[in-house]
Amino acid sequence: MSEVMSLPLDATGKAPSNHITDEHYVIGSAGIRAIATDYGGFYASSLIIRDVATGEPLGPDQYFLSGIMDLATAKYGAANATQIVSIVVVTDPAVSSNVELDYQALGVQYATPQTAIANAIETYEPDTRSPQWPSVIDDVADLPASQALHDAGQEGLITFEYVVHAIDRLQQLALMGDPIAQDEVKAYADGADNTQTQAISSLLDLLVKHEADHANPHRLTPGQILALTQSQQDAAIRVETSARIAADTEVDETLNDHITDYANPHQTTLAQVDMYSVAQANNQISIAQNGVNAVLASNVSTMNAHINNTNNPHQTTPAELGTLSASDISAAIAAAASTVTSGVSAALSTLNAHIGNTANPHELTPAQLGTWTAAQLQSLASAVSGHAANYSNPHGDTVDMIGGMASDAIDSAINSALSGLLSYYSNNNAAMVGHVNNFGNPHQVSAQAIGCVGPWNNLAGDLNNAQAQINASGHPVTESPTQYFSINYSGAMGGNFERSLEIAWSISAGTAYYRPSGGDNTFCGIFPFFSVTGGAQVQGFFRSGNVISIYVLNGSLDGMTFTSSIGDNVLLSNARSYTFLQTGNGLFTLYCGISAVGQTGTPRSYAVNFTGSPLAPQPPMGYVNNQPPAPPPPPQEAGGGA
Incomplete structure (x- = not known):
């Protein structure tokens, strides 16, 4: 048994110790060639087969996997969404006789290859000695029982799963070269699968009917499901309701007391609510007043000059003031002069004098008019103009703040894109020019593809049909x-x-x-x-x-x-x-x-x-080029020549 090799158990399918690479096989040149891996069972999804002659990996249509280890697949393969197999069958005759395999071996007892098992069977020498019971009893702890793979109804057959597994593997080796037996096995498996599927379907129908039965088919009592009876539930609700009412009353009283507590129960400070104290507020007001007074003082001469300007600096019109011009007023006065009394005349003279008084007879101030002084306006205008003309980044904005790119980044991006475009054009220019100048139907366009009814030789018929x-x-x-x-x-x-x-x-x-x-x-x-x-x-x-x-x-x-x-x-x-x-x-x-x-x-x-639709009505009778007929020329007078 020296040929039997083993590895540690890899339940994850990822252990480096179990990753086998470049395992070389000479498989001959037959149409169907089988390979039993040196390290036995492996994760099917990890397999890579390379043709040494070409260096290319084989595709799934060039081989299939056999020697499925049912117990190992159930224990370890299912958790990794794959199967545990031990045999590779190459079906493509084009694959050379030399191949290499990379795979993830499962290890332990599953790392025994099929070839080693076959050699062990061939060299097996049975022991004909009579067993001595003291040598096999009292060793249960060293030989723990495991789940058998046979029918659970067969009592007394324990720890035979490895024997069954080994027999299955030998059977798979025998069946690999027997397509007829494989078909029989597949047919048997399909029949068994159909039988089990029908049985499961029947059971599922019974389960669906059972799940839809809401009439307590198991005759459960409230006590069995730790539930209350109707009377117990009503009593519990009454107790809970009384307790909640009492608790709510207490909460309401506490909340009302808190709401009516105006003695700052939370000990809130002015800083917490972002407010000034009285002293801080007075200080801020004083600062603002001083600033306004300073602005007014610095612009008082300009303001006074504007106020004393009686030459209508704003170019105000009588209409804008909602009044009449001087000429309009004079005309109205002149029209009514005959009915105006001497007292009214005197009053009118006084009124005209008052109207002509541009020396601020009412001594109005800018504050009374709700506006700023000329000095204030000039100061604000100067500040705004100065800020608007400041191109030295007065706010300290950065490129990131305005969502832009630095100049070197922009230059780099432009140069990179331009370089890529120039490279693509340079590499493909000849092909593009050749394709553009190719008038030999390079796309193999058919007559039907461009809307013709039939092939090119029926073009005249198609044209007649279209006409x-x-x-x-x-x-x-x-x-x-x-x-x-x-x-x-x-x-x-x-x-x-x-x-x-x-x-x-x-x-x-x-x-x-x-x-x-x-x-x-x-x-x-x-x-x-x-x-x-x-x-x-x-x-x-x-x-x-x-x-x-x-x-x-x-x-x-x-x-x-x-x-x-x-x-x-x-x-x-x-x-x-x-x-x-x-x-x-x-x-x-x-x-x-x-x-x-x-x-x-x-x-x-x-x-x-x-x-379309007519843009103008039909011209009247006699119209030529949408113009009425010319009148006849007047008769010529008779006269003698000179």
């Missing part, structure tokens, strides 16, 4: 291949449209929106009438080159925008319009504008719309 959807979003229009006009009128109605188009041509300074020829006044096309915001009814439009002419009945399109599914986007205005009256039909206005879409020589269908 069809756009055409369905507004009012349909079909242009004829010749004049592209969307209404069909003839006779007098057609004549009005001819005249309106002639005026439109004039409005645009010679641009031929439309010029009829050969007396043809029938304009062909398909254009269903429809109404827009504001109530105007659109009855047609004409396209000539890039010029759009739109006709509306009984309404305005001023400030609205004409759009179409083929790209028209024209802002309409009364400033480019002509209004005429069609008897029996109503008031028509022709709006003109320039579009980015021109006419073609083939028929086409699309959708049109008008957005």
